[in-house]
Amino acid sequence: MKMGLVQAYRQTPWRIQAKWFSRFLLVVVGVVMVAGLYLSISAQTASAGIEMQRQDIKRDVVQRDIADLRSQAAYLTSENVMEARARTMDYEFTEPGQVTYIVVSGYRPPLPPNLAPPPGMDMIAQPLIKSSYTISLWDLVTDGAGMLGSRLDRGS
Numbered sequence: 001m002k003m004g005l006v007q008a009y010r011q012t013p014w015r016i017q018a019k020w021f022s023r024f025l026l027v028v029v030g031v032v033m034v035a036g037l038y039l040s041i042s043a044q045t046a047s048a049g050i051e052m053q054r055q056d057i058k059r060d061v062v063q064r065d066i067a068d069l070r071s072q073a074a075y076l077t078s079e080n081v082m083e084a085r086a087r088t089m090d091y092e093f094t095e096p097g098q099v100t101y102i103v104v105s106g107y108r109p110p111l112p113p114n115l116a117p118p119p120g121m122d123m124i125a126q127p128l129i130k131s132s133y134t135i136s137l138w139d140l141v142t143d144g145a146g147m148l149g150s151r152l153d154r155g156s
Helices: 013-076 079-088 137-154
Strands: none
């Protein structure tokens, strides 16, 4: 009696065909869904790559503009150009011995900027990781068991 149920009649051919067709259709739909998901992810990846290329091109253009502006500033502040500009504005050129310096009492020159110290090991005043985070699980268990044993010894 352990054979189970035995089908007493045979399925009609159109039902068998419908069952196989529905299974085939289910597989086709699954493959189409996976392919659609793959194409969607591929399209997003491609558009992200193109956007990255555009941003790289923009960055290169900006870096070239910065380099151009720096070279223009270097040219405009060069000695020859500055001397020519000073001559057009009627500045007088003097030797260091010809200049008269005036001492003003009570004048305090501006303080130099307070810059951060250079990086070094002496900058770390305290450890970055608390000591409680460096205890291993084994140490925690054994210390906890030791504390439990000492409490039992004291009778608390």
